[in-house]
Amino acid sequence: MPGFLKVFGYADPSSPLGYGIDTTVQQLITSLLTLGSFVSSFAAGPFSSVLGRKPALWTACALNAVACAIMLATTDTGVLYFGRLLMGFANGFLVTFSAVYNSEVAPAQLRGVMVALFAYWVNIGSIIGAVVDNYTSTVLDKRAYQIPIACLYIIPVFLSVALLFIPESPRWLLHQGADSKARAALERLRPSSVPAEYLELEWAEMLRGVEEEKSHAKSVGVLDMFRGVIGIKQTFRYSIMNACFGFIGVNVGMVLIRKVLGRRSILMLGATICGLCQLIPAIAWSAKPASKTSATELVSSRLRAWTAGTGTSLGYVFAWLCGFCSPYFINPTDLNWGAQYGYIWAASNFLCVCFFYLCMPEMKGRSLEELDEIFLARVAAKKFKGYQCHITEDAVQDVKGQGVDLKEAVDRASKML
Structure with a gap:
């Protein structure tokens, strides 16, 4: 954006825009947000142990507001860096705790779709x-970047208000010893049309799951977990197209995960497609460099925030590394690889396919407590689907004696949900 480059770049008569920007500035603007996200997602575990899921999301919204205000007001590169870092702190909490909350409150039948909704809304955003960005990119003053930044207030403000009307995660409340609040939260999260017997069974599973976890717990924390330039002229329009394809992919994935394929198959299919999409432009660039045609639920409930936060933070480490190194790979003044750097991402995606096949179990239709039991039993990934869980049978025994057909109640509830 010329309006951005006027403030944070330098005059460059040889550039089509009349301005340029240092590679170092590009690197820091991109990577500091990722670095901030890494720090906050890594801190998600200890934060959640004390304050819970909702306060974490409120904290993220507040940090977002401060970061936006800084970036809107400053014309100093150093202050801009700080704003990006602060925005990263907000982003890490938003990513981690929205996913954790969704996974903990969703019924087993809907958990895959609920978690997938995170990616759905990310793509809409x-x-x-x-x-x-496309329509403000031609504005020749600071409004070119101030308008997009100001838009970042909308969703966090909405989220801050919406959080007033939803309960805290019942599983988190159970682990804090607040049983009555946890039961009330679960009842608020399930529609009144769901059979009471199904609610009792879900509650009994949660209670037994917490008891089992406490009996095996040794500590809470890290130790217990282990016990863009590539030849595209219309860059902003390309980003719209790319986001739309992502949106289509998420919708297709939500249908497949619900009706056809499981999590494991979706991950393998997605990684294969990503690898091929990176391999094709890399090969095309190698054959004809610089040509225009060549560039075209899984974790313990007690440790969920720790594990999800740590996993997210590791993802941000690699994202930061990619953001930091990519300008060197692409820029003509450095390595000048162009689209050939797609070979790196193609190989990494194909490695993911191998990992998903060998190590990723199928979790479709399982409650979080059932998943805890299966992992505790050290069941091999390929045997996950057929494993019979005892916790469900025990929970059924806990609520029997009410003179009802629990199987019928569960079937009815599953159809409603």
Whole structure:
């Protein structure tokens, strides 16, 4: 954006825009957000142990507001860096705790779709953001970047208000010893049309799951867990197209995960497609460099925030590494690889396919407590699907004696949900 480059770049008569920007500035603007996300997602475990899921999301919204205000007001590169870092702190909490909360409150039958909704809304946000960027990119003053940044207030403000009307995670409350609050939260999260017997069975499973975890717990924390330039002229329009394809992919994935394929198959299919999409432009660039045609639920309930936060933070480490190194790979003044750097991402995606096949179990239709039991039993990934859980049978025994057909109640509830 010329309006951005006027403030944070330098005059460059040889550039089509009349301005340029240092590679170091590019690296820091991109990577500091990722670095901030790494720090906050890594801190998610200890934060959640004390304050819970909702306060973490409120904290993220507050940090977002401060970061946006800083970036809107400053014309100093150093202050901009700080704003990006602060935005990263907010982003790490938003990513980690929205996923954790969704996984903990969703019924087993809907958990895959509920968690997938995270990616769904991320893609909607990407489309809207890309459209806004496209139409403000031609503005020749600071409004070019101030308008997109100001848009980042909308969702956090909405989220801050919406959080007032939803309960804290019942599983988190159970682990804090607040049984009555946990039961009330679960009842608020399930529609009144769900059979009472199904609610009792779900509650009994949660209670037994917490008891089992406490009996095996040794500590809470890290130790217990182990016991863009590539030849595209219309860059902003390309980002809209890319976000739209992502949106389509998420919708297709939600249908497949619900009706056809399981999590494991979806991951393998997605990684294969990603690898091929990176391999094709890399090969095309190798054959004809610089040509225009060549660039075209799993974790313990007690440790969920620790594990999800740590996993997210490791993802941010690699994302930061990619953001930091990519300008060197692409820029003509450095390695000048162009699209050939797609070989790196193609190989990494194909490695993911191998990992998913060998190590990723199928979790479709399992409650979080059942998953805890299966992992505790050290069941091999390929045997996950057929494993019979005892915790469900025990929970059934806990609620029997009410003179009802529990199987019928569960079937009815599953159809409603």
